[in-house]
Amino acid sequence: MFGALARKLFGSANDRRVRGYQPKVAAINALEPEMLKLTDEELRARTDLFRSELAGGKSLDDLLVPAFATVREAAKRALGQRHFDVQLIGGMVLHERGIAEMRTGEGKTLVATAPVYLNALTGKGVHVVTVNDYLARRDAEWMGRVYRFLGLTTGIIVHGMDDNERREAYACDVTYATNNELGFDYLRDNMKYDLGQMVQRPHHYAVVDEVDSILIDEARTPLIISGPLDDRSDFYNTIDLYIPKLGKEDYTVDEKQRSVSMTEDGMEKIEGLLRDAGLLKGDNLYDIENVSVVHHVNQALRAHTLFQRDKDYIVRNDEVVIIDEFTGRMMPGRRYSEGLHQALEAKERVKVQPENQTLASITFQNYFRMYEKLAGMTGTANTEAAEFQDIYNLEVIEIPTNLPVQRIDDDDEVYRTAGEKYNAIIELIADCKSRGQPVLVGTTSIEKSELLAELLKQRGFKQKDFSDPDAFRPLYDGDAGKAEDKVFAVLNARHHEQESYIVAQAGVPGAITIATNMAGRGTDIQLGGNADMRISHELTELSEGEARSAAEKAIREEVARLKKTALEAGGLYVLGTERHESRRIDNQLRGRSGRQGDPGHSRFFLSLEDDLMRIFGSDRLDGMLQRLGLKDGEAIIHPWINKALEKAQQKVEARNYDIRKNLLKYDDVMNDQRKVVFEQRVELMQDEDVAETVVEMRHGVIDDLVTKHVPPTAYPEQWDTQGLAEALRQALGLDLPVVDWGHEDGIADEEMRERIQRRADEVMAAKSAQYGPEIMRYVEKSILLQTLDHLWREHLVTLDHLRQVIGLRGYAQRDPLNEYKSEAFQLFETMLASLREAVTAQLMRVEIMTQQPEEPAPLPFMEAHHLDASTGRDDFAELVLAEPDLAVTLAPGEDADSPNRDPNDPSSWGRVGRNEPCPCGSGKKYKHCHGSFE
The missing domain is CATH 3.90.1440.10 (SecA, preprotein cross-linking domain)
Structure with missing residues (x-):
């Protein structure tokens, strides 16, 4: 009670936060007359001025007011659109690492231009993230006019671009891209073998459109680059x-x-x-x-x-x-x-x-947390505010609408059966059609949308066929009384390509649009229809001139007339055919109506046979309603029903959040290791010479072998010199008189270690002298990177298998997460030890042949480890490097099928398949014997 009273007196925390931006809004408005007087060149020159001030020590916060004023004026001149005050507030929230929740139709696309421009002044690049390629292209072209007007470069990343095009786009001041493309580019970059081949820059600042869809809905699905098994x-x-x-x-x-x-x-x-x-x-x-x-x-x-x-x-x-x-x-x-x-x-x-094997993977949660600065915008985020705060440290700020919302939200109608519900829905659709009121019907699946379409056909309605070339003419002429006008459009995954057009024309008087979930569609439903969309579709054959101008004018006049008709009919009627598990999805559907102060109406129809009602125990409710005498066709309508449904949805949301949070805890373990490996790769690629690293690895392997077979605390007669000699042959390809050394008087383990290291160093020095230091350094780096990648991929598979079974530890009263962390750390240490051994073994045996291949060699990571399913051979035994005149093979000699192999002379074995019996005669597979990398 006291909390409610305090909110009435002082406003909510959100209200106070919004009021805190008003002084800056007033300062921006005060600069508007000054901006009006500037020429286009003078306005553009302000970009250079801001950059010089940044270089002089000013911060972005110091430049916010003049930069926002500059962007507002540029948008007026480039787009004919002026930022509302509430849009400036939304931009400030985005600049301050927050999430701006703005109703549908409030102009989120334009809101982003101000903070994006301000942060792009640093020259580090800003990413604007969209949910699909269409929106990325549209927004890059549309808002790109503002950035280009102010002298900034704009790039776009969409499916099908090559690396050079992507590198150019990422180098721009502002880059539009989908979340999938950004994530996959990051993974692909970390599979490259040259810094010059990488396309992304460091992750500076990102503004995520439809942030709830990307960071919540898709958070459980990792991005995976895989290869076939x-x-x-x-x-x-x-x-x-x-x-x-x-x-x-x-x-x-x-x-x-x-x-x-x-x-x-x-x-x-x-x-x-x-x-x-x-x-x-x-x-x-x-x-x-x-x-x-x-x-x-x-x-x-x-x-x-x-x-x-x-x-x-x-x-x-x-x-x-x-x-x-x-x-x-x-x-x-x-x-x-x-x-x-x-x-x-x-x-x-x-x-x-x-099936595929995972080569690299990352979740959106961990990808977007790499950005130094992250912000987002959407129409519905408040219901997930706790998750945004906990996972991403993002605060959700609800931005007030520019004009008061006039939409009427009716209480839900609950029917006993789905048949009764659909009858009521069709009656309401027919009523709206007769009055010329546009209707948007939201369904939860393609199956439900097509069921409703079939029921409408049975009532005399006709479905619009978008395979018909005439389908893109105006859907309706506004004469709602005509029987032949009883047509409807269905928008679902089957009509993905026509999506933007169907949505754009859903506000025409009498329009009936059946749609699956409306999250992230990116196109506003404008009453009367979208004039620009109609012009682009209907006037494609008309070139610039008087005829086109006249046709455009006629379309705009018709849209204005149709808008007036739709307004008189009550605006857009949003009709939900059932509740979704998430309140946010319902709110997104409802928010399609009542944009920019337009009138509107919304209502949800439910039945006890709906998934949400059925799963959450509607049996008892059904029996109670029958005892109370609820007749066929009658519905329950009461605010208490709405509250009960909302609580059920909150429970589902809380459970889904727990699942995502738990998955993130496990993925964080892998993410920490991923960061280490990827950072190590970049450092190795940056180093001109990895010889020091290779020497440390070689000495580390020798230390391990000596410590294992010649313990420092053991007496000489307890040393396993025979085992050490065999281990050196297998691991390093060295045949040393270790047994004889062990019989020398006064020799200690330290001296044994030094002798072995000296012999190994001499072998590598001889190789370097034979092939040249430059070639040898190149070979060392290539083998090191390729081996690291191979072992990391195997490590990913192992972690995945561990994750699937670790839950069973709970039966032993152990925390599965702690067990997973412990096991994963041990596996990571084992991987690093295997890396030392594998790199050392390959370099000690490597022979380099100069040759000119018929075709340029492929990129190394494409060929480094490829298992031939028919022969069982692993191309890990032959590493093809990026240089066209170099090929590296391990222990060259006769072919694998040669009868001239000497079991005691690995140099005579030639290329040995990983799954072949080891030529030494041990009976083991080669990969578990002399070809072991573990």
Whole structure:
């Protein structure tokens, strides 16, 4: 009670924060008359002035007021748009590392120009992050006019660009890009072997548009660069045949946790089926030899029970394409990991693509936390304010609207059955159509949107066909009474390409638009339609001239007339067909109505058969409603229902946040190691000479071997000199009289160590003298980088496997996270030790041959470690370097199949496949014997 009273008297913390920006807004407004008097050249010259003041010691905060005033004037001249006061406040929030929550239609795209310009003055580069390529292109061209007017360069990063184009774009003052492209470029840069090939600069400042979609919704999905493994597509198809033979009693599905598990009867049934088919090794499904079979069965079961076609994915062009659950967008190129995508392909009888091995990965959470300065903007962030604060240290500030919101938000209507709900929805759509009021209908999946479309067709409505060339003419002429005008448009992942046009025309009087989730669409719904969009579509064949000017004028006059009609009809009516798990998604849909002070209306229709209601216990409520005598077609409407639903959504949001937070704790462990490895790579590439590092590695390996076989506290008769001699042959290729040294009087372990180091150094010095110091330094750096990459990739796979099983430690009353940290640290130390041994072993055996290949050699990381599935050979045994006239091979000699191999002379072995028996005759595979890198 006292808190509410205090808020009435003093305002909320958000209100006080917003009021704190007013003095700066007033100062910017005071400069406007001065800016008006400047010529275009004088306005542009202010950029150089600001940069010189920065160089003279001023801070960006000192320049905020004059810089914002300059940008406002530039936007007026370049775009014909003037920043509102609230847009200036939003820009200040972005400059101060905050999240500006601004309603849909308040001009977030323009808001970003002021802080982006101010921070770009440093010359370190500013990234503006969007959710798709269309928005990146549109905003870079649109807002780029302002930056170019002020003398800044603007770049854009989209799919399909080569490295040179990307490097030029990143070098610009302002770079527009999607979150995916930025993340993948970072990973690709850290797989390069030359600093000159890298495209990104250090991460200075980023403004993330639709920040909730990128940093919350996609935070659980890591970006992964992968390479193909062995093709097991037949096995996926085979396993898939047995899943439909299971009954519902054979497994249990937990929809809340999105998990499925076999019952005991189900395990016995699938075990019997697989045993009869000869797919099991032994009799027990859970024998260690059948681990892979169990994995495939579990993934196939998940594909059949948890993933629905046209909701979680669609099949297009013989491919399974994932659908973003929050935006309804297709995500081509994204694939589920751990064989799940292959299981879906087998289920849908499309071509099963090979599984991939992770080469590099990072989550968006960890990528965006690398920026020195991060900010974001969206229409809906307040419900996730705690997560933004905890994970990214970003404060959410709600920016007031430029004009008061006039939208009317009705209480939800709850029906007993889905049929009753859809009948009520169609009646309301028909009513709006008869009055000429545009309607936006929000659905949660493609399946639901197409179901509603079918019901509308049964009521005499006609669906707009966007494959028809005439589809891009005006959707409606505003005469709502015409029967032939009863058409509607459907926007979902199937019509991804026409998305912006469908959204832009959804405000025409009488328009009916059915859409999956409206997050991040990036195009405003303007009452009367979008004149610019219509001009671009309808006047493509008209060149500049009087005819085009007249046509443009006619379109703008028609749009103005249609807007007046739509306003008189009550503005845009937003109709939600069910509640989403997240309040934020519902708010995004609702926020499409009532932009810039326009009137509007919103209402959600629910039934007890909806997913949210069903999962969170609607059975008891259904029984109660029947006892109370609720008739067919009647709905419950009460504010208490809204509050109850909101609490249910809050519980789901809290659970999802806990999942993301827990995943981040595990990923932070890998991220710390990733930073170390990537920083080490950059340092190695920067070093002209890594000889000192290589020597330290070699001496470290020798120290370890001597300490192991000749302990400093042991007596000479306890030394294992025979074992040390063998270890030196395997690890360094040195055949030294260590046994004889051990019999010398007075010799100590330290002297033994010095002799071995001296002999090893002499071998490397001889190689350097033979091939030349320059070539040898090049070879050392190449082998060091390639070996590091190989071991890091293996380490990633090991960590992934560890993460999958570490939860079982909880049964032993141990904290899985602490166990994971401890194990991961030990594995990392083991990887570093393996790096020393592998690099030393390769350099001690390396021979360099000068040759001229027929074709230029590929980049080293493309060829460094490639397993040939048909032969089992690993090209790690031959490292092809970037120089076209150099090739490095380990122990050159006869071919692998040569009969002239001497088991005691590794120089005669030639190229040995990693999985071949070791030529020394030990019976082990080469990779576990003389070819060991562990």
